[in-house]
Amino acid sequence: MSDQTIIRFEQVTKQYDDQTTVLSNVSFEIEKGKFYTLLGPSGCGKTTILRLIAGFIEPSQGQILFNGKVINRIPPNERQVNTVFQDYALFPHLNVFENVAFGLRIKKLKNAAITAKVKEALRFVNLEGYESRNISEMSGGQRQRVAIARAIVNEPEVILLDEPLSALDLKLRTEMQYELRELQRRLGITFIFVTHDQEEALAMSDEIFVLNQGKIEQSGTPNDIYDEPINRFVADFIGESNIVAGRMKQDFEVEFTGRTFECVDQGLNRNEPVEIMIRPEDLEITKPEQGKLKVRVDSQLFRGVHYEISCYDEAGNEWLVHSTKKASVGEQIGLYFDPEAIHVMRFGETEEEFDKRLDAYSEGQDEN
Structure with a gap:
């Protein structure tokens, strides 16, 4: 465990009373000052990890360490962690100031200290002057900021965010992505963010855990996960991809279609x-004789910045193409791709085995 490690899971398993296993022998490390995302479909265990870190539930097996100390049985209020929930969990009968000050009042800080800390937290989330505003009068994005201000006012070492953007419309959601990322950089503390949105x-x-x-x-x-997915699940879940069966002929040569x-x-x-x-x-669209693959266009949709073209090769494999070039349904075209565009995935490979294989390739490139 490095000096930068703030949270460490050691072979953590979580089972509920009905013997349902939601986490199975999970180990990982979280470093200080980074933005982490737990990504995966519903029911994959990402929110369970957040709840374990927060102390709302305890692991069935394994250990959770915070700054090197086991915290399995430490209650939530004694952990240097604050949570921003999906519904923000704000108090509708309190104004913005009192919502942010709530945790400080429980700690029985003096009024002058509370006022200074609340104003500083609101300044960080660009809500200066909103202290007296009722929560019911706030927009979704503003409520989001109030929830974050309430989280940071207690000066935690880690902020946990449980799908906090899911209720926002697309435009506001995109704006809040930028704001959250910038806020994390300014605060310099660890954010652990849960989402199913790749x-x-x-x-x-900064780093993604795909569950x-x-x-x-x-x-x-993000680049590692997108460019070098370890298996079909990750490749399918992170972005769109074309996946076909193949056979490794030898180093640097693979057969498919x-x-x-x-x-x-x-x-x-x-x-x-x-x-x-x-x-x-x-995949680049070319004339049929210039392509590495010959395919026939089955459908085409305009997506604003590119055309999404579905086509099939002679073996019946579907190929999805994103291109600025337009094609006609029924037309035969060629598809060209560089050797670097081909990603070979081994059946049943573990992440450790994958990393060793990738390191071996990188060392070979350095020698060349």
Whole structure:
């Protein structure tokens, strides 16, 4: 555990009384001053992790450490953690000032200290002058800021955010993504954010944990997760992708759709069955004779910044293409892609095995 580690899960499992396992032997570390996102579908365990960190529930097995000390049985009010809930959990009968001051009054701080801390928290979230405003008079974005001010006023070391943007409309949600990220940078404290929205996770995070069925499938930077997904689940969940069956011929050569292509992957067995992933934006439309694949256009939708084109090759594989070029339904076109666009995924590979294979490739590139 490094000096920067603030939270550490050691083989944590959570089961409920009906023997339902929502987390299974999960281990990870959270470092100070970073923006983390727990990403995954409903029921994957991400909110359970948040509740375990907050102290609302206890693990069935394993240990949770905060700054090197086990906190399994430490009550929520004694942890240096504050939570921003999905519905914000604001008190409708209190004005903005009293909502933010609530935790400070419980601590029995003097009025002068409370006033100074509340004003400073509201300044951080750009709500100066709103102290007397009723919560019912606030917009969704303003309520969000009040909830964050109430969280930061107690000067926690970690802020937990449980899908706090899900109730906002698309435009406001996008604005709040920028505001939350900027606020985290200014505060310099750890944010742990829960969402099922992959675009939100990619836009805001320093590091992402992708969860599925109570386990962490993969963790890494947004670029790592998007460009180097470990398996079909991660590739499908993070962005759109084309995935077809293939076979590794040898290092830097893979076969799919009946042809052998140059790739950048190595460290897999010869003739090993694999899955091939190519992102839609990495496919370039060309004339049929110039493409690495020949396909026929099945449908086309205009998405504003690009056309979304669905097409099929002769083997019946569907290929999704994002392109600024327009194509005609029924037209035969070619698809060109670079070797770097081909991502080879091994069946059943663990994240540790994947990292070793990726490191081996990186070392080989450095030597070249």
